[in-house]
Amino acid sequence: MITTHSLGFPRIGAKRELKFALEAYWKGQSSLDTLKQVGADLRQQHWQLQSALDWVPVGDFAFYDQVLDMSFTLGNLPARVHDFHGDPLDNYFRVARGRSAASADDHAQCCGGVAAGEMTKWFDTNYHYIVPEFTAETRFTLDASRLLAQWAEAKALGVQAKPVIIGPVTYLAIGKAKDASDKLALLPQLLQVYSELLEALAAQGVEWVQIDEPILVTELEATWQHAFNLAYQQLKSSRVKILLATYFGPLVDNQYLAANLPVAGWHVDAINARHEIVPLLAMLPAHKVLSLGVINGRNIWKTDLNATLDWLAPIAERLRDRLWLAPSCSLLHVPVDLESEQTLDGEVKSWLAFAKQKLDELQTLAVALSQGREAVKDQLASNQAAITARRHSPRVNNPAVKTALEKITPQLGERQHGYAARAAKQAALLQLPKYPTTTIGSFPQTAEIRQARSQFKAGTLSIDGYQAAMKAEITRSVREQESLDLDVLVHGEAERNDMVEYFGEQLEGYAFSQFGWVQSYGSRCVKPPILFGDISRPKAMTVAWIQYAQSLTSKPMKGMLTGPVTILNWSFVRDDQTRAVSCYQLALAIREEVLDLEKAGIHIIQIDEAALREGLPLRKSEWKQYLQWAVEAFRITANGVADETQIHTHMCYSEFNDIIAAIADMDADVITIETSRSDMELLDAFDDFNYPNEIGPGVYDIHSPNIPTEQHIVQLMQKAAERVPAERLWVNPDCGLKTRQWSEVIPALRNMVAAAKALRANA
Ligand code: GLN
Ligand code: ZN
Numbered sequence: 001m002i003t004t005h006s007l008g009f010p011r012i013g014a015k016r017e018l019k020f021a022l023e024a025y026w027k028g029q030s031s032l033d034t035l036k037q038v039g040a041d042l043r044q045q046h047w048q049l050q051s052a053l054d055w056v057p058v059g060d061f062a063f064y065d066q067v068l069d070m071s072f073t074l075g076n077l078p079a080r081v082h083d084f085h086g087d088p089l090d091n092y093f094r095v096a097r098g099r100s101a102a103s104a105d106d107h108a109q110c111c112g113g114v115a116a117g118e119m120t121k122w123f124d125t126n127y128h129y130i131v132p133e134f135t136a137e138t139r140f141t142l143d144a145s146r147l148l149a150q151w152a153e154a155k156a157l158g159v160q161a162k163p164v165i166i167g168p169v170t171y172l173a174i175g176k177a178k179d180a181s182d183k184l185a186l187l188p189q190l191l192q193v194y195s196e197l198l199e200a201l202a203a204q205g206v207e208w209v210q211i212d213e214p215i216l217v218t219e220l221e222a223t224w225q226h227a228f229n230l231a232y233q234q235l236k237s238s239r240v241k242i243l244l245a246t247y248f249g250p251l252v253d254n255q256y257l258a259a260n261l262p263v264a265g266w267h268v269d270a271i272n273a274r275h276e277i278v279p280l281l282a283m284l285p286a287h288k289v290l291s292l293g294v295i296n297g298r299n300i301w302k303t304d305l306n307a308t309l310d311w312l313a314p315i316a317e318r319l320r321d322r323l324w325l326a327p328s329c330s331l332l333h334v335p336v337d338l339e340s341e342q343t344l345d346g347e348v349k350s351w352l353a354f355a356k357q358k359l360d361e362l363q364t365l366a367v368a369l370s371q372g373r374e375a376v377k378d379q380l381a382s383n384q385a386a387i388t389a390r391r392h393s394p395r396v397n398n399p400a401v402k403t404a405l406e407k408i409t410p411q412l413g414e415r416q417h418g419y420a421a422r423a424a425k426q427a428a429l430l431q432l433p434k435y436p437t438t439t440i441g442s443f444p445q446t447a448e449i450r451q452a453r454s455q456f457k458a459g460t461l462s463i464d465g466y467q468a469a470m471k472a473e474i475t476r477s478v479r480e481q482e483s484l485d486l487d488v489l490v491h492g493e494a495e496r497n498d499m500v501e502y503f504g505e506q507l508e509g510y511a512f513s514q515f516g517w518v519q520s521y522g523s524r525c526v527k528p529p530i531l532f533g534d535i536s537r538p539k540a541m542t543v544a545w546i547q548y549a550q551s552l553t554s555k556p557m558k559g560m561l562t563g564p565v566t567i568l569n570w571s572f573v574r575d576d577q578t579r580a581v582s583c584y585q586l587a588l589a590i591r592e593e594v595l596d597l598e599k600a601g602i603h604i605i606q607i608d609e610a611a612l613r614e615g616l617p618l619r620k621s622e623w624k625q626y627l628q629w630a631v632e633a634f635r636i637t638a639n640g641v642a643d644e645t646q647i648h649t650h651m652c653y654s655e656f657n658d659i660i661a662a663i664a665d666m667d668a669d670v671i672t673i674e675t676s677r678s679d680m681e682l683l684d685a686f687d688d689f690n691y692p693n694e695i696g697p698g699v700y701d702i703h704s705p706n707i708p709t710e711q712h713i714v715q716l717m718q719k720a721a722e723r724v725p726a727e728r729l730w731v732n733p734d735c736g737l738k739t740r741q742w743s744e745v746i747p748a749l750r751n752m753v754a755a756a757k758a759l760r761a762n763a
Contacts, residue, residue, distance in 0.1 A: 002316065002323055002366045004053045005291065007210065007245055007267065008060035008164060008330025009046045010355055012519045014337045018042055022063065022523040026097075032087055039063060043150065047159045049356055052363050055162040055208060058154045059147045060330060063089065064096040064522050067129035067174070068117070070166045071095075074193055075141035078133045080114050096130055096522060118176065119521055123214055123248050124618050125298070125333050126528075126570075128521035132175030134183050140193040144200040151204055162243070163201055167213035168194050168231050173224065174215065187227055191234045202239035210243045210267070211235075214329075216258050217249035217269070218618050225257055236262040243267055247293060247329035249618050250276050256283060265289030271296045271328040274311075281318060290319055293328030294365065295358045300334055300516070300530060300572050302353045302390075303361050305383045309368055316369045325366055331355040335516040348511045348532055351390040391576070398508070398534035404588055405581065412591075413635030415643065415667065419693050422643040422669060429603060429644045430556055434763055435717065435731050435756040436487040438696065440650050440672055441560045441606065442736035443477045443492035444745060453497060470495045471548060478552040480742070484749050488604055490558050491549035493738065499562045499608060500570045501529055506541040507589055509533035510571075531571045535585035540596045547600050558648065559597040559605040564590055564637055565630045569611035579615075580629040587633040591640055598641050606648035607638055607668070613653055627662040634666050646670065652735040654678050656685040664691055672696035674734040676708075680719040687723040695724050698734030699755070700748060705740070707747045713755035726763065731756040 012018045021038035024030040043061050050056045062069045071077060072092060084091040093099075098116030117130040147163055154161035168190050172183045201209055216228070235242060241264035250273035251258050258266065259280055266284070270277055270292040277292065284290055294312065295303050316323050338354040353361060364379045373380055390396060415422060452469040455461035461469075477492030496502040504510040510529050517525040542561065550557035564586035573582050590607070597605050612634075617626050638647045649668040654675065656663060663671065675682050675697040683697055697720045700708035713731070720729055731752060737745050 001321060002325055002369050003055070003289075003321075004362055004366045005055035005162060005210075005324060005326050006050055006053055006057055006331060006359065006362075007212070007247070007293075007297070007326055008057050008066075008332050009050060010332050010334065010336050010519065011042060011046070011061045012336075012517060012525055013042050013045075014340055014515065016515075016517055016525060018063075019523040019525060026093070026523075032089060035063075036089070040153065043153060044157060047154055047157055047161075050359060051159055053359065054160060056154065056159045057164045057210065057330075058150050058161040059164045060332070061150065064092065065129050067122070067132065067166060067171075068092065068096055069146060070171060071130070071132050073143055073147060073165070073197065074171070074190070075143055076132055076134070076138060078117065121614070123217075124616075125248075126518065126520055126526060126614070127332060129174070132171060134172075134175050134177045134181070134186060135179045136181035136185070138186055140186075140190055142193045142196045142200070144197055147197075148200065148204060151201070151206065161206075162208045162210055163206055164210045164212065165197070167211040167215075167244070168235075169224065169227050170213045170215040172227075184223060184227055187230065191231055194231075194235060195238060198235060198238035198240050198242075206240050208243055208265070209240045210245050211263075212245045212247075213258075214246060214248050216246045216254045217251060217273075219252075219620060220254060225254065228257055228261060232261040232263055241265065243289070243291060243324075245291075247272075247297070249273060251280075252619070255280055259283040260285070263288075265291060265324065267291035267293060267324070267326060269293045269328040271298075277315070281315065289322050289324055291324035291326050293326050295327040295353075295361050296575065297327040297329040297331050297358070298333050299575055300352050300354060301575050302351055302383060302386055303358075303365075304387045305361060305364055305368075305380055306387075308365060309373065309380075312365070312369060323369075325362055325369075327358055327362065331358060333518060334358070335513065335518060337515075340515040341513055344513055345511050347389075347393065347395065348530065350386050351532070352530075354516070393533075395509075396533040396576075398536055401534035401536050401585055401588075405584055408584060408588075408636065413632055413639050415639045415641075417643050419667065419669065422646075423694070425643045426603075426646045426669065430646065432487050432556075433756075433760055434726065435729060435759045437731045437753050437756045438486060438488035438558065438672075439481075439490055439732055439749070440652075440702075440734075440736045441490050441493050441558075441608070442496070442738035443473075443480075443490075443494070444740055444742050445494070445738045446473070446742070449473055449494050470545070474545065474549050475552060478549055480746065482553060482555065484746070485753050486749065487555065488558050489549070489553055489555050490560060490606075491545055493560060493736070495545055499610070500567050501527075503541060503562050503567055503590075504529035504531075504571065506539075507535055507537055507586075509535040509585075516572075526570070528570055528572045531568070531573045531582060533574075535582070535589050537589040537592050541593055543593070543596050543600050546597060546602055550600075550602060556604050557602060559594075559602040561590055561593055561597075561605065561607045563607040563609040563612075563649065564633045565615060566609050566611040569615040580633075583629060583633040584636065587636040590637045594637060595640050598645050603644065604646045604648060605638075605641070606650060606672075607634065608650045609634060609666075610650065610652050612651060613655065613659065616659075623659075627659065631662050631665045634668075638666075638668065648672065650735075654682050656682060660685050660689045660691065664689060664693075668693065670694040670696060670730060672698065672730065672732050674698045675720075676701045676716065676734050680716055680723065683720055683723040691724070694728045694730060695720075696730030696732040697724075699731060699752060700733050702733050702735045702737055702740060705744050707744065708751055710751040710754045710758065713752055714758055717755065717759055726759075731759075 025035040243265040245267040247269040335354045337356045456466035473494035481489045648670040652674045
């Protein structure tokens, strides 16, 4: 018999029920009890959906974030929230989201004024967790109430449940020492609380506990490897059986360590670490359960079940009862149910599997292995038909695109001349003042814009009506920018719902789901477009809008595009070719758009690469290769233009130290970045590197409604000028303004332009 289980299930709900319940509660439109009930209902539904499994996960549900849940379980709350009065769930939201002293509730005075916890990416996914905070004074105390309550719920439902927790070493590793103390010094104390937790679970009759240690797939220093031995030596005396879970990549040099930790079972990602599995069978102690993650928990494609069975059969033969099967990681990273999709292209839909379908696949594999393929021959036949159809579909394979890719030469990524020569020609053509002012692209997405778009999508507004509405918005943006006296204008992106979806909708090879939501953080979800086929651009995507905007002004209008790396990193991508190949295809398509904009008389073109950094592999040793193709893809996109055409790029994050060489290699004439909150210190990375091209360090934080003063902007730019020669500085906000109101944007930009003028006057 093969045991099946899952590591976690998406908790947001097939129709984002949790999101809506959370937001209603936060707005004061519903009660805490209502919210808790929605949570309980979702847990119940999700256990029922998974009830065919031998073990369903418990504790994977979180109202905001599973890492924050773990911090509460361990009693590790930042000191600033210790003195809370009221429901613990409110305190939990206080850590997650912060709470202002001015909020309109009973505890505004005593419990307000709390900053939100820092958020960061969960490994290489697009999920963001609340970073645990540590200091030398941190003391852990167990609060098992959440886990025990959910365990009791699952038992009452009659499912066989397996609590899921984050392991002690990963928990420490992904947290932050606020006082720069040694986090590992906290390990003995932390292990004490983990032992108590396992004991509390054992006392309830828990048999297996899944302990997630994904940090094992990253490069670990010896002290951290040693911490693993310490930790699991101590936890081995507990009365529960531990299933150690590793996922998101191969183990590489941590293989031997992981295989020999004293635990009852080990889950390995057999998608990303496939090549490691057979060799590690020999390493595995003879009593240990091996759980293989054979269904990809990170993408939305059907599994090739026959191929998987061919690979699995000899392993199953060898391990027998010791083999467990599961998705590669928690299904948190995929949407819930493909069946909800009504409008998705039928052919593409037949190639896909969301969380629920992935569990069906798992079941089919388990039955085939224990009873023979005959027992599931219909399922296998229809799966095979879908796999074969996708492989041979002309929608997936476009020979012209493949040929174009083969023809890529290094010259395609080369500008005519180096930066210095280009800069001189651009200066002569553009005649910009010193400290030129610009914005990052979007202006407020007003209620009118959103309304027009939803009416257009619903068919109640004609295409002409919609275009007229968008043109009116563009006109408004241009007028506002002219009266603000900005130097380089933008059209404002009124017609764009989203910077990736907008392009995906116009490219061949992309499909869109209706309900393919994946949690990004808290109640926030993203609906990544599905890149399924070879990418081509049937016609120009942005030229008409930009040309229209340019026709309204004599100032230079900046064309606005999303770059290939960002489009790739924010999509569900193909599993039948490398990310690099998909990225080059996108690059060739966007390159055509760049050239069309240039032909249409646009002299400045911005290519956003907001997600370039996000694509960095988990292991530093793989960064170089990623950056090599990512930068090359950008260069192919951007560099077909004449010297006179000025290429801008934009990146909204604040860590450049370790990728500065790659950023310089991109060779954009101008890069705009987020810097205002770092007080320009992040420019040190550019300074130290002698970054050669122009830089627009953001001078105000667009996430905040605060209006920056002229004086503050002048000071920031003076700091910038200490690091980058003034001749190469631009003045702009940190990022796009689409989430702001016009009433905030106008005074902020007015001060920004005034600051630039003051700087010029003093120069
Ligand atoms: N051009 C985009 C905008 O202004 C850039 C957004 C981003 O980098 N996230 O909205
Ligand atoms: Zn940005």
